[in-house]
Amino acid sequence: MSEKSLKQQAAEAALEYVTDGMKLGLGTGSTAVFFIQALGEKVANGLNVICVPTSIASHKLAKKLKIPLTTLDETSKLDLVVDGADELDLELNLIKGGGAALLREKIVAAASDHMVVIADDSKLVDPLGAFPLPVEVIPFGAAATVELMHAAIKNAGSKGAVALRLLPNGKPLITDGGHYIYDCALGSISNPKQLALNLNVIPGVVEHGLFIGLAQVAILATKDGIRKIEL
Numbered sequence: 001m002s003e004k005s006l007k008q009q010a011a012e013a014a015l016e017y018v019t020d021g022m023k024l025g026l027g028t029g030s031t032a033v034f035f036i037q038a039l040g041e042k043v044a045n046g047l048n049v050i051c052v053p054t055s056i057a058s059h060k061l062a063k064k065l066k067i068p069l070t071t072l073d074e075t076s077k078l079d080l081v082v083d084g085a086d087e088l089d090l091e092l093n094l095i096k097g098g099g100a101a102l103l104r105e106k107i108v109a110a111a112s113d114h115m116v117v118i119a120d121d122s123k124l125v126d127p128l129g130a131f132p133l134p135v136e137v138i139p140f141g142a143a144a145t146v147e148l149m150h151a152a153i154k155n156a157g158s159k160g161a162v163a164l165r166l167l168p169n170g171k172p173l174i175t176d177g178g179h180y181i182y183d184c185a186l187g188s189i190s191n192p193k194q195l196a197l198n199l200n201v202i203p204g205v206v207e208h209g210l211f212i213g214l215a216q217v218a219i220l221a222t223k224d225g226i227r228k229i230e231l
């Protein structure tokens with residue numbers, strides 16, 4: 001079974017958590033696209049939901065599918081966000097941001113009562129860290145921020161290269177919020193909570209891709225069917 005069809009299965013299984021009248025957060029990435037498409041079909045068939053997308057890309061797709069949209073300014077509390085992840089562990093700590101949408105994803109997750117993660121089972125790891133940790137950084141003084149990030153990483157017991165994410169044309173990727181992404185190739189993260197705290201106190205760091213204590217459910221598609229992790 002292809003990775004794509006596993007992602008689709010996980011995304012469609014998440015519809016079980018959606019009920020009429022819900023306020024939903026819509027994630028970003030290829031797995032979230034399958035969820036938004038499946039939700040769009042339900043909406044076309046009469047499901048009543050209102051949604052906050054976590055990126056310009058997800059906003060465009062949801063709008064095209066005529067999914068009713070709102071913002072966190074109009075609707076500050078959501079029932080549920082359904083989103084993908086780059087990595088997750090059994091405690092449902094996540095690495096996100098491979099699609100550069102981690103800031104809006106984390107804001108929406110924090111505004112949601114529940115977070116359901118959808119992924120193929122290759123994303124389940126122990127420990128986190130083979131996937132480079134994305135950190136969103138203000139362009140002003142970025143080199144100084146990166147120095148502080150190295151110290152924060154060392155203090156949390158990890159180490160590795162920190163690289164500015166570039167576009168294929170060699171220019172820095174700019175996020176929906178107007179910031180850079182630095183990818184931290186740490187190999188393994190022995191203390192995700194400490195690393196998250198250390199990065200959070202650096203002034204030039206807007207946010208990082210460690211999502212700790214935000215997700216309650218993971219729906220993982222395996223070649224043998226759906227596996228759920230529920231906290």
Ligand code: 5RP
Binds near residue numbers: 085096098101
């Ligand atoms: C975007 C994300 C995505 O959820 C993550 O990159 C997973 O993407 P995909 O579903 O394409 O594997 O965090 O910022």
